[in-house]
Amino acid sequence: MNSKQSTIAAIATPPGDGGVAIIRLSGSEAVAFANPIFSKNILQFESHKLYLGSILNSDQTVLDQGMLVVMKAPHSYTGEEVVEIHCHGGHFLSKKILKRVLDLGAQIAKPGEFTERAFLNGKMDLSQAEAVQTLISAKNDYALKSATEQLDGSLSKKIKTLQKDLIESAAVLEAWVDFPEEGIEYMSLQELTHALQSVQNEMKALIESYEHGRILHLGFTLCLVGKPNVGKSSLMNALLKKERALVTPIAGTTRDTLEEALLIEGISYRLIDTAGIRQTDELVEKMGIERASKSIQEADLILFVLDSSAPLTQEDKDLITKLKDQKVLVLWNKSDLKQVKQEEHPFKETLQISAQSGNGLDLLYRRIPELLMGELNLTDQIYLTEIRHKNALEEANKLLENVICGLQKEASPEWLTFDLKSCLRSLSSIIGMDITENILSSIFSKFCIGK
Secondary structure, X not given: OOOOOOOEEEEOOOOOOEEEEEEEEEOOOHHHHHHHHEOOOHHHOOEOOEEEEEEEOOOOOEEEEEEEEEEOOOOOOXXXXXXXXXXXXXXXXXXXXXXXXXXXXXXXXXXXXXXXXXXXXXXXXXXXXXXXXXXXXXXXXXXXXXXXXXXXXXXXXXXXXXXXXXXXXXXXXXXXXXXXXXXXXXXOHHHHHHHHHXXXXXXXXXXXXXXXXXXXXXXXXXXXXXXXXXXXXXXXXXXXXXXXXXOOOXXXXXXXXXXXXXXXXXXXXXXXXXXXXXOOOOHHHHHHHHHHHHHHHHOOEXXXXXXXXXXXXXXXXXXXXXXXXXXXXXXXXXXOOOOOOOOOOOOOEEEEOOOOOOOOHHHHHHHHHHHHHOOOOOOOOOOOOOHHHHHHHHHHHHHHHHHHHHHHOOOOHHHHHHHHHHHHHHHHHHHOOOOOHHHHHHHHOOOOOOO
């Protein structure tokens, strides 16, 4: 793709009404297209300096008072000539200004096209470009920190270090191929094997970081489970501190799964309220129970709600059997009512709460992160958050394993060199070398318009 073929434009701020909207242009004719719609001659503007003026309609009437900044190539986000028009943030107004720019010859930008051009013009590598979208979609402090570090090049630097070490090993193998009779020992077989195993260990650590990185980015899933009318929906409302779920004395009020985002101690949680699980012939409720069963399997932690004011029923006991292999926190709800003797169950973690009075909820807020975050053992290491990166590293690791096994079996250096070069190509794909157009399209299509 030649990024100079067209000048693109889009609204770079979120849709809807707000204080300010930004219309962004990028390309060799960005200034030429923006000049007719501003009351001052922007051809004379200094780069990276905001100017106040009027934004003009096609008949030169004033559309708005606003600011305009020119960012001259290559010192811009995309590496091209960039113009940003800052107007008042009305949805209709910003769309009208964008239409003016498009009428003058600019092309509407595809999702992620500004960042794609930044990558193609060498302003960032591919892993940094992907970090832009990760940064935008970050839902907690940990995800934000991880995305910022990747945008700053932490993953890129790590990959380049691994490549450098592998290239040195590849040079030794090439020397063995090119000068087999010279008797020059650049590195012993044992030293070369050890060097490659060291790289492999670092690659494996990155691969293993993906599960933690995925959780940091997407958060954990909490699933409220229990028989009908045990107080799951009341508990969901209490945790969210808003009336999200309908609460009635009628058993089976919740027929479908309800999902909401919950933030506890800087970590995102996906809180799911499920239909009360019981035997039923009612079609809609039965479908809701099937969805509840699916949510149970996907959850990181089950919040199993039991009624502490009544003996366990057969429905409760059936659920205990169903959940025995899951990670479960038992919540004895309705602690504000007269209590009965609590029956034994196989789950270690239990709390007494009342969704109605709020009793025990502070302890619940603390216990959820303790149960889930304790497994993460967070450090300052690099965490993978993209499945594409994990897949590329797994492929590289498999190829490197072939080389190490080949060395141990004293296989032909020619074959080992081929696998080592393939390993390097897999690593290169993470930062944007040896990448196909289809992969690029797939990555940047996930971006928002205007980025």
